[in-house]
Amino acid sequence: xxxxxxxxxxxxxxxxxxxxxxxxxxxxxxxxxxxxxxxxxxxxxxxxxxxxxxxxxxxxxxxxxxxxxxxxxxxxxxxxxxxxxxxxxxxxxxxxxxxxxxxxxxxxxxxxxxxxxxxxxxxxxxxxxxxxxxxxxxxxxxxxxxxxxxxxxxxxxxxxxxxxxxxxxxxxxxxxxxxxxxxxxxxxxxxxxxxxxxxxxxxxxxxxxxxxxxxxxxxxxxxxxx
Amino acid sequence: xxxxxxxxxxxxxxxxxxxxxxxxxxxxxxxxxxxxxxxxxxxxxxxxxxxxxxxxxxxxxxxxxxxxxxxxxxxxxxxxxxxxxxxxxxxxxxxxxxxxxxxxxxxxxxxxxxxxxxxxxxxxxxxxxxxxxxxxxxxxxxxxxxxxxxxxxxxxxxxxxxxxxxxxxxxxxxxxxxxxxxxxxxxxxxxxxxxxxxxxxxxxxxxxxxxxxxxxxxxxxxxxxxxxxxxxxxxxxxxxxxxxxxxxxxxxxxxxxxxxxxxxxxxxxxxxxxxxxxxxxxxxxxxxxxxxxxxxxxxxxxxxxxxxxxxxxxxxxxxxxxxxxxxxxxxxxxxxxxxxxxxxxxxxxxxxxxxxxxxxxxxxxxxxxxxxxxxxxxxxxxxxxxxxxx
Numbered sequence: 203x204x205x206x207x208x209x210x211x212x213x214x215x216x217x218x219x220x221x222x223x224x225x226x227x228x229x230x231x232x233x234x235x236x237x238x239x240x241x242x243x244x245x246x247x248x249x250x251x252x253x254x255x256x257x258x259x260x261x262x263x264x265x266x267x268x269x270x271x272x273x274x275x276x277x278x279x280x281x282x283x284x285x286x287x288x289x290x291x292x293x294x295x296x297x298x299x300x301x302x303x304x305x306x307x308x309x310x311x312x313x314x315x316x317x318x319x320x321x322x323x324x325x326x327x328x329x330x331x332x333x334x335x336x337x338x339x340x341x342x343x344x345x346x347x348x349x350x351x352x353x354x355x356x357x358x359x360x361x362x363x364x365x366x367x368x369x370x371x372x373x374x375x376x377x378x379x380x381x382x383x384x385x386x387x388x389x390x391x392x393x394x395x396x397x398x399x400x401x402x403x404x405x406x407x408x409x410x411x412x413x414x415x416x417x418x419x420x421x422x423x424x425x426x427x428x
Numbered sequence: 429x430x431x432x433x434x435x436x437x438x439x440x441x442x443x444x445x446x447x448x449x450x451x452x453x454x455x456x457x458x459x460x461x462x463x464x465x466x467x468x469x470x471x472x473x474x475x476x477x478x479x480x481x482x483x484x485x486x487x488x489x490x491x492x493x494x495x496x497x498x499x500x501x502x503x504x505x506x507x508x509x510x511x512x513x514x515x516x517x518x519x520x521x522x523x524x525x526x527x528x529x530x531x532x533x534x535x536x537x538x539x540x541x542x543x544x545x546x547x548x549x550x551x552x553x554x555x556x557x558x559x560x561x562x563x564x565x566x567x568x569x570x571x572x573x574x575x576x577x578x579x580x581x582x583x584x585x586x587x588x589x590x591x592x593x594x595x596x597x598x599x600x601x602x603x604x605x606x607x608x609x610x611x612x613x614x615x616x617x618x619x620x621x622x623x624x625x626x627x628x629x630x631x632x633x634x635x636x637x638x639x640x641x642x643x644x645x646x647x648x649x650x651x652x653x654x655x656x657x658x659x660x661x662x663x664x665x666x667x668x669x670x671x672x673x674x675x676x677x678x679x680x681x682x683x684x685x686x687x688x689x690x691x692x693x694x695x696x697x698x699x700x701x702x703x704x705x706x707x708x709x710x711x712x713x714x715x716x717x718x719x720x721x722x723x724x725x726x727x728x729x730x731x732x733x734x735x736x737x738x739x740x741x742x743x744x745x746x747x748x749x750x751x752x753x754x755x756x757x758x759x760x761x762x763x764x765x766x767x768x769x770x771x772x773x774x775x776x777x778x779x780x781x782x783x784x785x786x787x788x789x790x791x792x793x794x795x796x797x798x799x800x801x802x803x804x805x806x807x808x809x810x811x812x813x814x815x816x817x818x
Contacts, residue, residue, distance in 0.1 A: 256818055261818075262815050285736050286736070295818070299727055299731040300728075312732065312735070313735065315439065316736045373817075373818045
């Protein structure tokens with residue numbers, strides 16, 4: 203599997219708005235993310251980091267250039283294909299976005315059952331195992347309201363990883379966490395990613411965690427500058 | 429419930445978990461659905477009672493064909509019919525007997541409150557035209573001023589009605605004449621009167637001196653056993669030379685009366701609208717609850733969308749919520765609806781009861797309309813754009 207390219211962008215451009223208000227957000231982006239490893243995507247606000255993340259995450263349509271995800275060209279891909287590809291990704295959001303009515307285990311099960319045909323008992327076992335990996339076995343039946351910020355983000359990590367995705371996309375996952383919790387979450391992502399050869403693309407402003415990244419991409423004004 | 433939904437949908441019952449997470453709101457939503465159910469039950473109950481009350485007097489008689497005036501949409505409406513048409517009807521070989529039926533309304537002044545009695549004048553010499561319970565006492569009507577009184581009449585105390593027997597008759601004044609109730613039968617209050625009174629045609633004519641013996645309100649005919657009432661009615665329409673008459677099978681006349689009450693009389697239309705309003709209230713309540721729930725969970729839905737869950741999953745969750753609301757809201761609605769109908773029935777003596785047909789209809793309607801509301805509410809899911817999460 204070494205050397206396998208999970209994400210490959212060539213001449214990727216993207217615009218927002220229409221007519222006079224049309225504004226280019228990305229300019230001629232070239233990048234390649236190999237399998238495994240943690241890549242930090244950094245840059246000032248408005249530099250286009252989130253746009254890159256949402257394009258790779260199949261959440262926006264590719265307008266110009268080429269973007270290949272796990273061998274699939276995303277430009278021109280239909281909604282059904284994009285949805286199917288998203289099931290093979292893991293997402294971690296800045297504000298964890300756990301479902302308030304579901305326990306930690308049930309939230310993680312949602313990550314496992316997004317692929318059709320996964321029975322409840324199997325999903326439950328996988329969720330329990332994933333929660334164990336993030337150190338939350340004893341909180342499996344807690345609702346999010348009864349978990350700390352760091353614990354919620356660890357549940358979100360478990361949810362992202364439970365389906366053994368090839369790629370995890372994380373958007374500012376440590377922004378709301380204290381230094382120790384932030385370090386724990388990134389270490390967790392890195393450790394589990396290494397164990398499963400998962401590629402992690404992490405958008406961050408958080409300088410406290412940059413030393414843990416295998417690779418850093420810097421985006422400025424819609425262009426990759428380093 | 430959770431296990432049942434899990435089996436039904438083949439996945440975690442997220443809709444159920446979502447609804448029950450906020451118990452106060454859940455209970456309020458169920459109360460709203462139950463309220464809509466009660467509205468529908470009461471209106472349906474009244475409509476059914478109107479139907480039963482409309483058809484009830486037809487049960488007092490045994491007839492195959494009825495001849496009425498052209499404007500007689502109901503038993504107690506319309507002009508008179510010349511008795512001569514009865515004689516003409518006998519020309520048909522299938523017609524074996526005929527009787528004039530007189531219909532009027534007589535008030536019984538009971539001091540504090542009058543009882544309005546729908547008075548039916550019959551020929552006591554022809555008990556074959558009377559239902560068995562009435563026919564058994566038909567001979568009593570041969571006495572001038574005698575009556576068989578409705579023991580279920582609204583405003584007539586049950587003990588007083590029970591005391592009326594041939595040995596202990598009860599006389600009262602009506603239309604300036606004395607009527608003597610010799611016995612009772614099971615009639616029942618309706619929308620057009622408090623109860624019924626059956627008298628002989630002669631007594632009827634003394635109570636209503638403006639009426640003439642040769643012009644009853646309706647003519648009832650009995651046919652030879654095995655004769656087709658509809659076919660005979662069709663033959664009589666050509667045989668009888670007055671084209672303005674309504675000559676119908678007796679059962680058809682009853683059903684036409686019912687349709688008239690339901691679709692052309694204000695009461696029927698109002699109660700019909702009542703049912704519609706109940707259904708609309710239910711729809712709006714369920715839609716509001718589901719719509720608010722979708723709006724509250726838009727971020728979670730967007731997260732699930734980002735993870736790869738498709739539109740069918742979200743539609744399933746909302747429909748699951750709609751089913752839960754519909755099913756659980758129905759039960760208290762049924763209980764309260766039955767209780768209110770029972771109370772109203774006791775107060776009005778109308779046949780207001782919860783029938784299995786009503787319960788099944790409202791149950792299926794509740795589930796159907798809840799699911800429809802859910803389907804409409806899923807449109808709000810389109811606002812859950814996962815790209816906005818980043």
